[in-house]
Amino acid sequence: GEQVEQLPSSLIVQEGASVLINCSYTDSASVYFPWYKQEPGKRLQFIIDIRSNMERKQNQRLTLLFDKKTKHLSLHITATQPGDSAIYFCSANTGGLSGKLTFGEGTQVTVIS
Amino acid sequence: DTTVKQNPRYKLARVGKPVNLICSQTMNHDTMYWYQKKPNQAPKLLLFYYDKILNREADTFEKFQSSRPNNSFCSLYIGSAGLEYSAMYLCASSTLGDEQYFGPGTRLTVL
Numbered sequence: 001g002e003q004v005e006q007l008p009s010s011l012i013v014q015e016g017a018s019v020l021i022n023c024s025y026t027d028s029a030s031v032y033f034p035w036y037k038q039e040p041g042k043r044l045q046f047i048i049d050i051r052s053n054m055e056r057k058q059n060q061r062l063t064l065l066f067d068k069k070t071k072h073l074s075l076h077i078t079a080t081q082p083g084d085s086a087i088y089f090c091s092a093n094t095g096g097l098s099g100k101l102t103f104g105e106g107t108q109v110t111v112i113s
Numbered sequence: 114d115t116t117v118k119q120n121p122r123y124k125l126a127r128v129g130k131p132v133n134l135i136c137s138q139t140m141n142h143d144t145m146y147w148y149q150k151k152p153n154q155a156p157k158l159l160l161f162y163y164d165k166i167l168n169r170e171a172d173t174f175e176k177f178q179s180s181r182p183n184n185s186f187c188s189l190y191i192g193s194a195g196l197e198y199s200a201m202y203l204c205a206s207s208t209l210g211d212e213q214y215f216g217p218g219t220r221l222t223v224l
Binding site for chain 2: 004032034036042043044045046049089093099100101102103104105106
């Protein structure tokens with residue numbers, strides 16, 4: 001089945017700096033890649049997604065890049081703020097009648113002032 | 114309202130006893146999901162309902178049951194809890210294929 005790997009597992013960044021989270025998957029049938037954020041004590045929250053017919057998507061300070069050939073995604077967060085401190089999860093979905101999301105283990109991002 | 118609710122938020126169970134967790138959503142989503150999450154691990158899909166059709170993952174097929182009496186509610190049932198069931202259980206809902214909305218989770222501790 002699908003496997004999703006995220007790197008790094010954790011990182012610390014100075015407020016205002018940028019963050020890059022890498023994600024790779026194994027199943028070429030995956031077509032939809034949502035990302036979620038979980039702040040301490042809060043629920044998983046959808047932040048951005050991309051489908052396999054796109055290469056790039058931007059949502060304010062978030063930019064998601066997708067390379068179908070290498071089965072690789074990267075999430076770029078610019079101008080980080082303390083509220084960006086959270087665990088970020090990459091996931092992959094093969095679509096169709098299966099709503100199954102396969103998640104990575106997450107990247108703990110800590111923004112320090 | 115994009116809220117998914119879960120009850121209870123915390124559950125203490127004895128080994129060998131049954132556990133029933135509840136999830137509800139008011140977004141009229143056709144699909145509801147249950148995930149298990151352990152510390153420092155990825156959320157793992159246990160099963161999902163698309164409308165009235167239950168789909169269970171092969172490796173958890175016999176461990177978890179579920180029911181969906183109506184569009185808004187979905188339960189997760191463990192017939193006989195073991196220590197390995199201690200985890201956070203996350204419910205989510207979506208229109209099939211779209212972003213999933215997650216509940217706050219139920220933390221299950223089995224003693």
